[in-house]
Amino acid sequence: MCRKIKCCLAIITLFIQTSLALADTSLSGYASIIAGRVIDGDEFLADYPKTGVYDNDWSFSPDTSFGIQLKTDINDDLDLIIQLISNGASGYDIELDWAYISYQFNTEFSIQAGRKRLPLYYYSDFFDVGYAYYWIRPPADNYTWQISNYNGLSLLYQPELAEWDVLLNLYVGREDSEDNELLSMLMSASVDETWKNMVGFVAELSQDWIELRATYMQGELDRTVNGIITEQNVKQNFSGISANFYFYNFIILSEFNKYDRDESDIHVDTQMLSFGYSINNFTPHITHSSFIQEENLAGGDENHETHSVGLRWDFNKTTALKIQYDKVTDKGINIPVLGDSKAISFGMDLVF
């Protein structure tokens, strides 16, 4: 961990020095300061990738996060982008979430090389930017994956189609995760995980009142548990669709995803459906999400669902106050996650 922080600090120093030497640098950022606790049950896993867990005591750690993004225009076509994030769930260590260079071929087509968020789910790219959605966090049952980033190449094509905004993204890459937080917690062992030969595609079509998204990724997985190789070159694929609607004051958000790892007989369906209603600066909302793994020969039967009710108050143009109640039902018999729970959380999200 110390090596990671040193590496981050070296990159920050280098970046600041480079930025000072170059003319055009912009700074953006976000923060989520959230407190919560379990009011019924023992534990509530709010953030799977970073293992943010609430228990019976009030805590700020599971959902609180801070992020800073620096963008430097090296020249008219070449940009350097770095996003550093600090999460309470990870002990407030500074982590490098994004670090890539982007070359703009023309107004519609660009290529990025470096480290980016893995765009599996609708909210994957901006999972930590709480201001960008009305929940305290995106529905936890959907966002259960152990790998959140990749190092590689990404091609981005953003044309206009009449009044539609289009985004097509093709990416390739890999990620090596030593002592992976989620798997190590779930298996009570040290787990190293590698996702390699990843090839993925994202297509988005949007207007003011509608957003449609389709995604697909395939790749291979290596896993080592306590130094013993348990999986190697295992093929996996992920596909998903999302549709969001904004009819006057009504908001409907939905997401349906499928994950298959045939060799390990793992097949997972996740889904989310949410309704919101904007009343001036207030948005009450209700959500159902679920994670269902088909029971396999190894006994894998992870199965949980969450019902959430919450309220977002847009306090001003850059700050939102939120409160949310979550009820988790853990139906897994052989693989229960953390059992049933009811939790309350509230806090503030801001961008600058």
Added chain:
Amino acid sequence: MKINSIHFRFLHCATITILFLVYILFVNNAYAQNSGGVLVVWESSPVQKISVIEIRRIYLGLPSSKESLIKKPVINSSDLAVYKIFLKNIMHMTEKGYQRKIVKRIFRQGGEKVKEVKNLSELINHLKLNINDISFMDPETAKTTKGIKVVQVLW
């Protein structure tokens, strides 16, 4: 007599309602249509007329074409009525929808915030110091503001 009185009141209310609806549908809308909006730059700016689609893309934080010579867009919220019509007529979205897109663009694609100015003198100063930047305002203000050049009529 009583029936006539009720009938009269009903007609009176109906007339007021119809007049109000006519005002909302035509007069108010006509004001919105006629109030107009223009794309403006500083008088010495080399920026030339561009397509409305490109203006929309630039205000979404997407890169501009090199030929346009535009560097950055500026939101003029000193006149909220013009800003709202700009969002409706050029961006084809509500203010909330626009904010949603911009925040996502910044943190997903390393975009930049679109600068927003809340008073006219600040906007004029900004355009004077950044001659490749663009903004929008109503034509009357553009006509009476020294140093401002109209690039094109937007609506």
